[in-house]
Amino acid sequence: MKKQRFVLLGLGLLLAATSAFSQTVVSKAKIPFDFIVAGKTLPAGEYAIQKLELAESTLAIRSSDLRTQMMAQSNRCEALNAPSEGKLVFHKYGEQYFLAQIWSAGNPSGRELPKSQREVEVAQDYTVQNVIIVADLR
Secondary structure, eight states: OHHHHHHHHHHHHHHHHHHHTOEEEEEEEEEOSOEEETTEEEOSEEEEEEEESSSTTEEEEEETTSSOEEEEEOEEEEOSSOOSSEEEEEEEETTEEEEEEEEOTTOSEEEEOOOOHHHHHHHTTSOOEEEEEEEBOO
């Protein structure tokens, strides 16, 4: 009997921890070019970007075919006006794209990814261009 209670308690804690790290979809988008997040190059394709509920600064980035998955740290950023549609903002240097910001429609708070060492190095040789991809929730 004591062993069963211990097992049930363990399962309950496991379920609580799992739900605590559940994810909220921020946006989905089809990205037509390879791009870099936290120093890792991701192939072009359709992606879902989610934030963890308890660790809001952590983003989960997954391709629709689940072949590409990663986690990245982000910071909160604010806009004066909430965007009318969700969007992903990329910094483009030459032919390299770096994911920089994620915005949800109607929300003046977004997520901003810190510049990786690779982006800092590339930025020394090129002028940055912002490339915006419209994102939506599905």
